[in-house]
Amino acid sequence: QVQLQQSGAELAKPGSSVKISCKASGYTFTSYYISWIKQTTGQGLEYIGYINTGSGGTNYNEKFKGKATLTVDKSSSTAFMQLSSLTPDDSAVYYCARDYPGPRFAYWGQGTLVTVSS
Amino acid sequence: DIQMTQSPSFLSASVGDRVTINCKASQNINKYLNWYQQKLGEAPKLLIYNTNNLQTGIPSRFSGSGSGTDYTLTISSLQPEDVATYFCLQHSSRPLTFGSGTKLEIK
Numbered sequence: 001q002v003q004l005q006q007s008g009a010e011l012a013k014p015g016s017s018v019k020i021s022c023k024a025s026g027y028t029f030t031s032y033y034i035s036w037i038k039q040t041t042g043q044g045l046e047y048i049g050y051i052n053t054g055s056g057g058t059n060y061n062e063k064f065k066g067k068a069t070l071t072v073d074k075s076s077s078t079a080f081m082q083l084s085s086l087t088p089d090d091s092a093v094y095y096c097a098r099d100y101p102g103p104r105f106a107y108w109g110q111g112t113l114v115t116v117s118s
Numbered sequence: 119d120i121q122m123t124q125s126p127s128f129l130s131a132s133v134g135d136r137v138t139i140n141c142k143a144s145q146n147i148n149k150y151l152n153w154y155q156q157k158l159g160e161a162p163k164l165l166i167y168n169t170n171n172l173q174t175g176i177p178s179r180f181s182g183s184g185s186g187t188d189y190t191l192t193i194s195s196l197q198p199e200d201v202a203t204y205f206c207l208q209h210s211s212r213p214l215t216f217g218s219g220t221k222l223e224i225k
Contacts, residue, residue, distance in 0.1 A: 103167035
């Protein structure tokens with residue numbers, strides 16, 4: 001069955017970076033894009049962007065350009081999202097989700113909690 | 119960006135009730151509308167895609183309808199396990215945007 005397994009919770013200091021992973025199994029990794037979504041109590045769900053897992057091409061929500069960098073390692077069927085120059089506003093649960101082709105966000109990872117605090 | 123206005127934000131209903139949740143887009147989204155269910159502490163789960171297509175494994179009491187700017191999720195007979203927050207997602211144009219959520223509880 002399709003599974004997306006995300007890395008564990010992160011506690012980071014303001015100004016630092018974190019890199020979250022999303023390991024896919026149960027399907028051909030390079031046949032589907034991976035998208036990333038941010039969830040906070042205040043702002044709800046926000047779309048960050050996607051990566052074409054075959055070509056490595058990316059598309060970002062303008063709001064997250066410069067904040068998020070999406071990469072992929074095809075050899076391990078893993079997608080990554082790096083968040084840089086962290087501020088408390090980046091504290092959130094971040095999800096990866098399987099995207100194109102087929103229904104958008106049909107499968108989700110379990111989420112990774114990122115807490116930014118000094 | 120397309121704004122998705124979801125209503126109501128909170129809903130309390132009895133087991134067996136018919137429940138409807140609405141999403142209104144700030145412009146025509148051409149039926150590119152999905153619905154998700156999120157239970158406490160879990161990731162969202164896809165229920166309905168492209169307005170009215172039931173995702174595999176989802177009970178038939180869930181259905182979707184709509185066109186243009188107005189979309190509805192209907193639960194035909196509310197069950198205790200349907201307690202959750204429900205979100206809509208428009209994927210007509212980038213950036214994709216979500217509704218603010220409807221928290222559904224059992225009366």
